[in-house]
Each structure stands twice: as structure tokens, then as C-alpha cells.
Amino acid sequence: MAGKDNIMDKIISLCKRRGFIYQGSEIYGGLAGTWDYGPLGVAFKKNVENLWWKRFVLDREDIYPIDAAILMNQNVWKASGHVDGFSDPLVEDIKTKKRYRADHLLEASGISAKGLKLSDINSKIQELKLKSPDGNPLGEVKQFNMMLKTHIGATEDSSAISYLRPETAGGMFVNFKNVLDSFHPKLPFGLAQIGKAFRNEIAPRDFLFRVREIEQMEIEYFIDPKSWEKIFDDFTEQLVEYSKDLGLDQKKVHKLEVAPEDRAHYSKRTIDFEFDYPFGREELWGLAYRTNFDLSAHSKASKAPLEYFDEETKEKLIPHVIEPSLGVGRTMLAILTDAYREDELGGEAREYLKLSPKVAPVILAVFPLMKNRPELVKRAREIYLDLRKKIKSINPHLSGQIVYDETGSIGKRYRRQDEIGTPFCLTIDFDTIEKDGSVTIRDRDTGQQERVKPEDLEKFLEKKLN
């Protein structure tokens, strides 16, 4: 049985080898906490996003999509509390000058840092005379703001400061009034977006788990506070359903009620969805009741009236917010670690991804049994091109492709597809040409093949892909 680090190394290596995910800026030695998506990674990522978009936006009448700018007026982040409060406790190795998360060092020595103030973390580190991982003394614990700061335009004075947004949420709070004025939705309603967010994480780690350039899928759902509990429960259920859409093993998905002292400054209730990764149980997604903290703060700071007028009660209120917040990369990592398998098939060791057809980057690979037989190649190309045209009507939400491959032996082709998680391989053999036109379809997980008539191919795929 491979150890946890070994499994992570194997997954990272498979992702690079097969064109899912590469280290960011790799030819220059990389840039920690950044990853680039290759051709298969793009299709896989789109599937993860499309399933979310379908469940939470397309299939609902009450959620409005937006796509806000990453760069925002610095006052957005002052009002939201991020300029003053979005920080981690850091401590410096006084010899090497390397910096570490003070709470993590404390936790590594068996002491929980949850809910501790900066001064308490500092006292404990000094009391215990904790050393850096290089064995050197540590300095004073200091707060370190995690936002990535930049300057807009030609000047570099304080008025030109901007930040790469640390969460996509900010773009939705500042557009609340715009959408209200354009569409006049009734409460409850939500804004949704998928986009990049940036955090200057001190210790990026575990592949896609903790990165500096994050992709988030977030909803700010505006409500009357009277109904917050029911809506919170509904979103909890919807997130569980989404984890099923992705094909995640439900035994590895857990809900953690976050204790008051561990919640973000704006939250009155938070549930963390956790996942059993190879390196342990850790956060996958968050669901928070943000009260009306954000709209109140932005209304006060910007002087814009971010209120809702209730036609029935004739009263104005500042809506409260329920926020499901999901990291795309963390979701992909959960799926990859859940799907990674090693087994033996036909007496040969194999490494493969047991991906659901709904997230697999390639849904179906079409092969001629032999590439030097023109009649097999011709028929294989016809079926391939025909299915490529039809796949969108079979399931319009899939980004997985249909591919054609004739290189190497048929066994090698199967292995290549297994490794990237392709659920089905279709082969044109001599019986296809000489008998009833039927093809073989091989199932990735069992290696079993069944013969399917050409007129039944669409029905076969429809059954498997919906």
C-alpha cells in the first residue's frame, strides 16, 4: 500500500505527465503556490465548474450570475475588514530570516492554536522556547496581511493602492444595488460568480490544496434574516448534492460545525465541508451565515443605500447573506485523490483515475483495432466524427471530449485512456466491418467489453452520461 506522500507524488506526476496540471512558471524553477492547467486540466476544471453552474445558477430562478473585476477600489477591502484583519500570525527564524505560520508551529508541537489571540500565540511560543524547523530561535510573532497589494497607474502613493481580490465575494456585494436596480428581484435572491482570488499564503502546500492564486465559485444569497436557518439548511443539502454530482465518495465528505471562536469575523454560523485527502481530513468548502455585516459596512463606507424595500411590509431592510464558498482547485484535488487507483488488469499493473463521466476530460476514445488497415481506420474516423457532433445533444453540460487514437498497440491505448480517467473506449474491429457493424465498448473500471450496434450507440452514451 502506497503511503500518503507517495500517493500525492504519484498524482502530481500523473497530472504533469498527462497534461492535466503543471507547476506554474516551471522552466524558471517554478513559482510556489501557482499551477497551470494543461489541455486535460482545462476540460476537467470546466466540468467541475459547469456542474456547479448548472446546479446553482442555470437550474434556479433566483440566482443572478455576475463577473466582477479582480481589481477593486481599495476602500472595498477597508470596509470589509480585510485591510485590517485578513492576516495570519507569522514568526521569523532569526538566523535564516525564513518566515513560518506561528499557529502551525504551535500545532506541530501538539498545542491547539484555535481561537488564540496573537499575544497568546506569542507567549506560548516564547514559553515553550519553540525553534524553527531549521532548529534556530524564533523572533516575535507578528500579523501578516495576506492580500496581494499593487499600485494602479503611474504613481505609487497610497491613493494608488489596490489589491488583487482575496475573495470573489467583494465583487458581489458592490454589485448588489446594480442587480437590484436592473432586475428588481424579490428576496431571497443571490449573485453567483466563478473567478480568481489571490492570497499571499505563507506556506502553500499539498499541490492544489493551498495555493496563492485561487479560483472560487461563490454565491452571496441575500435574505430576510427571519428565514436564515431554513436557507442555511437548504444550501447545506445542495452542497451535499453537488458533491454527489462530482462523484465524490460520500464516506470521505464530512460536515464540521465551526466553533464561534474559529469563525471569520463576519460569520454567525459556519459549516466547513471537509474531505479525507491522503494527507488527512481538511477543509474542502465553506458555508457561512455572514449576517448583514458586508452590506452594512459597504453602505456605511460608500454612502450608497444598500437596502431592500419590502413591498408587503412597506419596510426597508439591509438583507442578510448566506454564502456557500467553494475552491475549484480544492474540489479538483478531492476528486483526483478520490479517483486515483492502482490495480492489476490482465496480469499487468495499472494506474488509473476512476473519474465520473461527468467530470472526466475525455468521455470516450475511439480506436481502429489496427492502424495499418484502411477499412478499420475509415470506419473509426466516421464514427468518431459523428459522435463528436452528437455529444452536445446527448449531454450539453459536459466539457469532456471524444478523442481518436490509433498509435501503439490497443493494450497501450487502453492504458493511456485509463490513466486519464476515460470511462469508455470504443474499438472498430474486423467484426465491425465483416458482420453487423457493431463495435466494442470497453469499461475502464472492469476492463469488460460489450458489443454495441451502431444504431444503439447514442442510446448507450445517453444512459451512461446522464
Ligand code: GAP
Ligand atoms: N468568501 C469566503 C471565503 O473566501 P474561505 O474559507 O477563505 O472563505 C472559501 O475560502 C473556499 O476557497 C475554501 O473553502 C477553499 O475551498 C478555497 N480556498 C481558500 N483559500 C484557499 C487557498 N489558499 N488555496 C486553495 N483554495 C482555497
